Amino acid sequence: MIRTLVVDDDFRVADLHVGYVDRVEGFGAVGRALSAADAIEQTRSLRPDLVLLDVYLPDRSGLDVAKVIRTFPEPQPDLLFVTAARDVDTVRTAIQRGALHYLVKPFTFPTFREKLEQYRAWRAQLDPGQSADQAAVDRLYGALRPAPSAPPKGVAGPTLEVVVEGLRALDRAASAAEVAASCGVSRATARRYLEYLVEAGQVERRLRYGSTGRPEHRFRLVSSGT
Structure with missing residues (x-):
């Protein structure tokens, strides 16, 4: 469990986010902090793997909390900012202080779940005992790469969800036809949406060579762990 x-x-938002965390497979909320001082103390005492950190806190900024956390002994928790602060300077500072993701309020549970699943996929690929070649590094960064804020023309949200669920249901690397x-769409539609998901870092594309020697593109969800 993460x-x-x-x-x-x-406190109402904190309780909501605790409920969100507990709904995502592989995650569990171990604490809830309503101030910077409480966040620092609970991080020190609970040693969480991940901190969902607001910027606007009553005593100090969440950016200050991140700076303090970065002085703690290893292993330090990963940071995901969850906040209404959307100015570029704040976002830049959050990144400089170790934020792996930055989720802007308000958002829906599916958006929240997507960010946590991206983080879980990234975490699952980390093996301290192994070295990483460039392909492995690219996969690590791809697992954390956020999807574009709005799908391009020709990519509709509902159909995108259907394609993702169709690939998840297969639970393996699969061709566009499969x-x-x-998911009950045309092969051309599935291929278009899968290519978009590859660009968004949510799906990995591989080549498989058959008996004829012609390669077949196969796709799998980055967060599927397969």
């Missing part, structure tokens, strides 16, 4: 500390100045059959 032990997660939720930090937010509003995904199309799984």
Whole structure:
């Protein structure tokens, strides 16, 4: 379980996010902090794997909390900012202080779940005992790469969800034709959406060579762990 500390100045929002965390497979909320001081103390005492950190706290900024956490002995928790702060300077500072993701309020549970699943996929690929070649490094960064804020023309949200669920249901690397059959769309539609998901870092594309020597593109969800 990825032990997660939720930090937010509003107790109602904090409780909501605790519930969100507990709904995502592989995660569990181990604490809830409503102030910077409480966040620092709970991080020190609970040693969470992940801290969901608000910027606007009553005593100090969440950016200050991140700076303090970065002085703690290893292993330090990963940081995911969850906040209404959207100015570029704040985002830049959050990144400089170790934020792996930055989620802007308000958002829906599916958006929240997507960020945590991206983080879980990234974490699953880390093996301290192994070295990483360039391909492995690219996969690590791809697992954390956020999808574009809005799909391009020709990519509709509902159909995108259908394709993702179709690929998830197969639970393996699959061709565009197999995904199309799984989710009930045309092969061309499945291929277009899968290519978009590859660019967004949510799906990995591989080549498989058959008996004829002609390669076949196969796709799998980065977060599927297959």
